[in-house]
Amino acid sequence: MSTAFSEEQRDCLQELINVAMGLASDKLARFLNTFVHLQVPAIELVNSVQIPAQFEARYSHTEAALISQGFLGNDGLRGEAIVLYQLDNAHRIAALLGYDTDSASELEMLTDISSILTTTFLNGLADQIDNSLSYSAPRVLSSRQNNVPEALQETAVHWELALKVDISYQLVDHSFNCDMLLLIPGEAVLNIQQILDRILEEY
């Protein structure tokens, strides 16, 4: 099974993701009533074995949260979206979302934020390829005391390929950075390649 993407496939995917990110930032801006600037996300296809090492440096010395949400669409499109962020970042966006510390637990706040980020972005991606997605409830894989690279390792081992999407949300008064990882199992990678090839043929 070849999980390598051709250059055309890769470019096509980057383009789809750019548009999805644009749609997501537009929605978020209207929802949050503030200007949201999203940088063009850098995407990278990585072997899932390499993932923990890549994040170790960024997340091992800070309080970080790791939230997972499964997604499932037509044509065998499926995977797991992981959102990683540093907790002090999370508090900034929580204030924007109208959370005060007593009304909701920290975990609830974390899952809400990552669910909003994940579903707005992935819905935008699905729209472009005439697909639609359903989602599982978001789950906290690790937060605070737990070791993020370790938790990632446990998750990543089940997946063939990971699409690493670096997302940086820039809000007017706040900056908020997080990493999104789309972990995709082997046969779903083949399905995605077929979807990409179909789009490329249409051009």
Add this chain to the structure above:
Amino acid sequence: MSEDWLTGPVLEQLNSGVLVVDEQFQLVYLNSFLQRHSCVQLSEVKGKSLFQVFNDLPEAWLRRKFASVLELQSPSFSSWEQRQYIIKLPHLRPATSSSQYMAQNCTMLPLKDPGGRLYVCLLIEDATDAFVYQQHLQSTLQKLELSNRIDGLTQALNRRYWEEQLKLEVQRAQRYKQPLSLLLFDLDKFKQLNDQYGHLGGDSVLIELTARVRALLRDTDWFGRYGGEEFGIVLTNTGLAGAIEVAERIRLAVSNTAVTFHEQSIPTSVSIGAAQLYIEGDRAHEVLIGQADIALYNAKREGRNRVVAFSEGETEFLLRTQQA
């Protein structure tokens, strides 16, 4: 579609709650599951505000969730682990669950009718079973944690846990410049006692001894079984004089009354070594154990059934025996 007839019956018989509100949060639909559990008839509440019909909802929170579903046209979720329930409903395990209300996993989905009007669908799944299992797991873990600290025979702390506490108390005493003392004591002639009365006899003496000692201690003292018939007590905020006093009371409590086992009277006594913490540094707790052990050894050598305190000059003896 020819399968249209399916939707109604399935929706009505679904073992999950389905509730739909419009953009003004007015009730549009409730399935049977919710009508039955909440004793509300759809015909009576249709068109009314959700928050009037269910007046103990977390309103501000739910408005925010619904607003995000409508605005972003993407689903939102709520887990029983973070919020046990959204709508207070009875569950179907009234006899076997300790919780009063149904634990709920909820999904909020965006809906659009053919006319383009927007709605939010609230799906409520009963997670009471998971909630109950989680509670069992937690209480089991608590018991396990306790049994992990306790010596099964005597119910005193086990050696590993006791030593951890000693180490912590030594650090605390050093930090706050408070006195701390250690008693190590040993049941006299335990081997002989086992030979004479059998191991069950020996065991019952250990159990009785532990109970008598515990009755003499404060809540803040740490009492553990150090070895077979050897015990240790960490006396917090106690100097050597106080420690000797406690030790003397323990010695008398043991030697004054014989232990009764199978209608036999077993006379026993203990030898006790006492030492106060004076050393600084990371290994202070080990040194303290060593000093109390020397004092205990001297109590044995001097004829048993007595309390001996460690005195400074004996450090050399310790060093000598270690080198030998």
